[in-house]
Amino acid sequence: DLAALAAMAxxxxxxxxxxxxxxxxxxxxxxETLHRHVITSSSPLVLLVDDVWTxxxxxxxxxxxxxxxxxxxGVPVRGLVIFARAVPPPWVTALFTAAEMLR
Numbered sequence: 001d002l003a004a005l006a007a008m009a010x011x012x013x014x015x016x017x018x019x020x021x022x023x024x025x026x027x028x029x030x031x032e033t034l035h036r037h038v039i040t041s042s043s044p045l046v047l048l049v050d051d052v053w054t055x056x057x058x059x060x061x062x063x064x065x066x067x068x069x070x071x072x073x074g075v076p077v078r079g080l081v082i083f084a085r086a087v088p089p090p091w092v093t094a095l096f097t098a099a100e101m102l103r
Contacts, residue, residue: 006034009034018039020046021066022049022050023062027051045076046066046077052082055086056089083097
């Protein structure tokens with residue numbers, strides 16, 4: 001369930017996040033579950049989450065709509081998806097990938 005996936009993500013991520021936002025539809029419930037893992041820090045980092053990474057279009061569009069990662073906000077952004085059908089860029093972590101399922 002999503003609580004187990006959120007706990008898995010929180011223990012695997014090599015960073016901590018100060019805010020979590022879910023890509024509308026697929027990422028909203030996952031983001032809500034991840035809220036309990038948000039920390040308070042003077043070094044902000046926003047975690048954008050979605051359920052599935054295919055091309056990355058939804059996550060990039062959502063990031064642009066929030067204005068994150070660009071001046072004047074300039075807040076560091078990382079991504080997290082439950083499942084990646086394609087290889088995501090280095091700023092996005094996938095809990096599971098299609099390549100792992102094919103082994």
